Amino acid sequence: MSALSFERFSYTYPGADQPALRELSITVEPGEFVVCAGLSASGKSTLLRAASGLVPHFHGGEASGRVLVGGxxxxxxxxxxxxxVAGTLxxxxxxxxxxxxxxxxxxxxxxxxxxxRSSVARGVEEIALTLSIADLLERPVDQLSGGELQRVALGAALAARPSLVLLDEPTSQLDPVAGDELIWVLRRLNEEWGTAVLLAEHRLERCLAHADRVVLLSDGELVCDAPPREMLGWAAEHQPALQTPAARLFERAGLRPPPSGVKAARATLQAHGLLEAAELPEPVAPERHRRRPRWPRRAEPAARSALSCRGLIVQLAGGREVLSNLELELAPGERTALMGRNGAGKSTLLRILAGLEQPTEGKVESAGRVALLLQNPxxxxxxERVDQEVEAEVLADFGLAGLASSHPRDISGGQRQRLALAIVLGGERPSAVLLDEPTRGMDRAAKADLVSRLNALSAEGTAVLVATHDTELAAAMAQRVVLLSGGRIVADAPTAEVLSGGWHFATETARVLGGQGQAITPEEGGALLRARMTIEAAP
Amino acid sequence: MSARPASTVLLRARSSLSALYGFSLLALALAFTHPLVLLAVGAATFGAARLSGCQQQLRVAVRFAVPLALMLAVINAVVVREGVTVLWRFGELPVFGQIDITGEAFVYGLLLAFRVVVIIAVSALLVAIVDPDDVLRRMRRSAFRSALTAALATRMIGVLTRDARRMDQARRCRPDCGGSGRRAQLLMVGSVAAGALDRAVDVAATLELRGYATRVAPPHGDSLPYSRADRAVLASALGMLALLVVAVVFGLAHFEPYPRITIATGLTEVLFGGLIVLMALAAPVIGERGRQR
Incomplete structure (x- = not known):
């Protein structure tokens, strides 16, 4: 008996013109790890809702065909x-x-x-230990961060040890370390408990190496159902936006077949003599800032920087410091990525820089208005209408003129984010723009659009600071990366230096190449590999 | 809504008994206007909160209650025309007619204000000592739909509060800070309310996905025996309810505000007030002492 099977299943949401799923036939066998991929609005979430029974029981609408979950x-x-039988997140x-x-x-x-009662207690203990949330057991849920909430919700979905787990972007709020840990936990459940996993995810590079199969949706239709390598080959031809960075790296270098993960990529490169087995990544670059002088000089005039903060301390009521004596300066037009684990103090720093919160100590200076785009656009x-949010010409600038009469809640996630950015950028040109996790739930096409907008802002002299867990975004847009840990800056250096020198805070290209040549994007990595091939081919 | 580690007797006891304890105090505050009884209930409430580590919640509640109570005292003094001891005579005013402030209305207003503070303090204690999750768990067995509604409502309070906080921050991030005045406030409220339906649907979907609707009963005989904390809290609550019944039946702690203030101030009332404090604090004190042994 299959863990999950869709048989010619179609579904249309109430009031929708087009079906969200069309004639879908997919089977997930017990113990299989299946990744569901596709661009935004391709039907991934609807597929998971159909598998969990919410579609059509909870949402209504029209359905045909059938779905069997554990029979x-x-x-x-x-x-x-x-x-x-199925745990859902x-x-x-x-x-x-x-x-x-x-x-x-x-x-x-x-x-x-x-x-x-005893089984419940044991189950709680086991899942808390599995997900490393045992220290949170007594905590009220309204005091948890987004990442902690996500782990707790996952724990609730897994607690009853279901034979099938359905997950919709479970790593979207997690830092790279926690995201990788979570995927490894799923792999362990899959291997040791035989739990079948159906995982919808945008960041394919995180999970493809663990997957047995990938089902790829486009406009609610199944367009590819194949092992990861084959799927990547299909994506290279039909939907390049779904290629992982490692696959793009191989494509740029003219290598085939595309690798499903870092390990496979490194093995191929070593086999071709393009990567030395012993090469290890260099440690993360040290902090760029000078040590604070014992007798600090007077601060330099604020006019030279778009935004700066000195001696920022944020202390909670219990005495815990969220930010510890933090100093940061952004030059006009500088593009900076702010990275760090969940709870490192990134969001707090952005709120303080934008004046939404006051620090316990320290001060913030800016050359002008500071615009902040919070996590949820x-x-x-x-x-009630999109054109009531911003003026018509701004809507046109952001490519949203066609949605003027729509309700803001009815537009897609990417469009909503563009609209929110248009709102915060309206009026007087800001001296700095701060964005908090702007790529949550975004596909690569939407990310590319965001990067080009940020580059345009930077070209106009606006400093850009983006708090993100997405190393690929940081590599694509930032000139500099500031890494926070426990409220302190632990690294502040050019992007290539930071993102090529670690394991977790590193792009997939850097992990494949072991940090060689400080290549962090597939384009840079591809050029590096091609140069090596040329040297080897030369007499 | 908040939750605390169950480290003290009132927090360790099962929620049904903690609730009974809180409601007993509330019943006393609602049944009597006698200042001595209200004073005793207030003292008992603050004592129980201190012994349970919930004094912060009470302080917040009282800070909110005092202005409201004072307003009530003023309104009572101005509006009520009973009482024979005229303190101030304001004469004839349009719409309101003859305004006389009587000593009885003034004193009774203050007493009502004190009662409001005590009731809000007891309610804050009740919220602090009762575990809402446990209440929902128990309610579900007898009243599934009510428990479902309560589960949704309690969860939605937190979700919508955070939504409103986030939306307010987003408003302040707009170049014009989202405008000002009543229209901007109405827009915010409208937006949170419009999102509330979507959020409620999402929370309800989660309840479904966690199997709330399946209603599988736990194995027979799985309930825990009464702990020392349970027994102490039950004894305290029953003691307070017994005091309430006896006082009502025998007409103790009599208080009449109009036309002249009539107040029973005998040894019985003093004893009654003392017993309330004693009964209320017996559980946290004795239960904790037993634990230390």
Whole structure:
């Protein structure tokens, strides 16, 4: 019996003109690890909702064909029944927790199964240890960060040890370390418990190496169902936006077949003599800032920098320091990526730089207005029509003129983000633009559009600071990377230096090449490899 | 909504008993206007909060309650025309007619204000000591739909509060700070309300996905035996309810504000007030002492 099977399944949301899923036939066998890929709005989330029974039981709409989950037909069994065999984690962790404390949240699905008190306690303990959230068990859920919430919600989905796990972008709020850890946990569950995994993800480079198969959707249709390498070959021809950085690196270097992950890529390069086996990445660059002089001189005039902060300290009521004596200066037109683990203080720093919060100590100086785009672009949209949010010419500048009469909640995630950016950039030109995790849930095409907008702003002299977990975005847009840890700057150096010198805060290209030549993008890596091939080919 | 590690007796006891304890105090505050009884209930509430480590929640609640209570005292003094001891005579005013401030209305207004503060303090204690998750768990067995609604509502409070906070920050990030005045506020409220339906649907979907609707009963005999904390809290609550019944049946702590203030101030009332404090603090004190042994 398959863990999940779609049989010619089609589905149309209530009031929609076009079906979200069309004649879909997919099977996931017990113990399989399947990645669901596709551009934004290709039907990935709807597929997962259909597998969990929310479609059509919860959302309504029209469905044809059938879906079997662990042998249960979703036409006869609702999400409650299906929860006995499938654990589901949807996109927004804020609405994925329903109890007041973490311990109660993890116990909830176990109690709903009618397990004994001792079984519930053991289940909670096991899943808390598996996901490294044992120290959060007593914490109220309303005090958790986004990343912590996501791990707790995942814990609740996995607590009852379902035979099938359905996950919709589970790493979207996690830093690279936590994201990698989570994928490894899924791999472990898959290998040791035999749990079938269906994972929808935009950052394919994170999960392809672990996948048995990839199902690729486009406009609600299944366009490719193949092992990762074959899927990457298909994507190179039909949907280049879905290629991983390593696959693009190989394409630029003229190598075939595309690798499914770093290990496969390195093995191929070593086999071709293009990578020395012993080469190891260099350590992360040290902090670029000078040591603070014992008798500090007077600060240089603020006019030279677009935005600066000195001696920033943020202390919580309990005494914990979120930011510790932090100093940062952004030059006009400089593009900087702010990186670090969940809870490192990135969002707090951005809020303070934008004047939304006041530091406990220290001061912020700016040459003009500071615009801040917060994590959720939907929070900026408060009117009934798109054209009420910003003026018509600004809408046209951002390519949104055609949506003028639409309701802001009805437009896509990428369009919503462009609109929110248009809102914060309106009026007087800002001296600095700050963005907090702008690429959450974005496909590569939308990311490329964002990068070109940020580059244009930078060219006009606006400093750009982007807090992100996305190393590929940082490599594409930033000239400099500031790495925060525990509220302190632990690295501040040119992008290539930081992102080529580590394991977690490194691009896939840098990990494949082991940091050689400080190549961090597929284009740079491809050029490096081609140069090596030329040298080897030369007499 | 907040949750705390169950380190003290009132927080360790099962939620149904903590709730009974809180409601007993609330019933006393609602049943009597006698200042001595209100004073006793107030003292008991603050004592219990201190012994349970919840004094911060109470302080916040009282800070919110005091202005409201004072407003009530002023309104009572101005509006009520009963009482025979005229303190100030304001004469005839348009719409309001003859305005006389009587000593009885003034004193009763202050008492009402004090009562409001005590009731809000007891409610804050109740919220602090009762685990909402446990309440929902227990409610579900007997009243599934109500528990589902309550689960959604309690979760939505937190979700919408955070939504509103985030949206307010986003508003302040707009170049014009999202405008000002009533229109801007209405826009914000409208936007949060419009999003509330979507959020409620998402939270409800999560409840479904966690198997809330399946209602599989736990194995028979799986409930825990009453702990020492449970027994202490139950005894305290029953003791307070017994005091309430006895006082009502025998007409103790009599208080009449109009036309003249009539107040029973005998040894019985003093004893009654003392017993309330004693009963309320017995559970946190005795239960904790037993634990230390």
């Amino acid at each position: 249960l037909d979703t036409r006869d069994h609702g999400p409650g029944d299906l929860a006995q 949807l996109q927004d962790p804020e609405t994925q927790v329903v109890m007041a404390t973490v311990g109660a949240e993890l116990a909830f699905p176990l109690e709903n199964r009618g397990l004994s 939907g929070d900026y949209l408060i009117h």
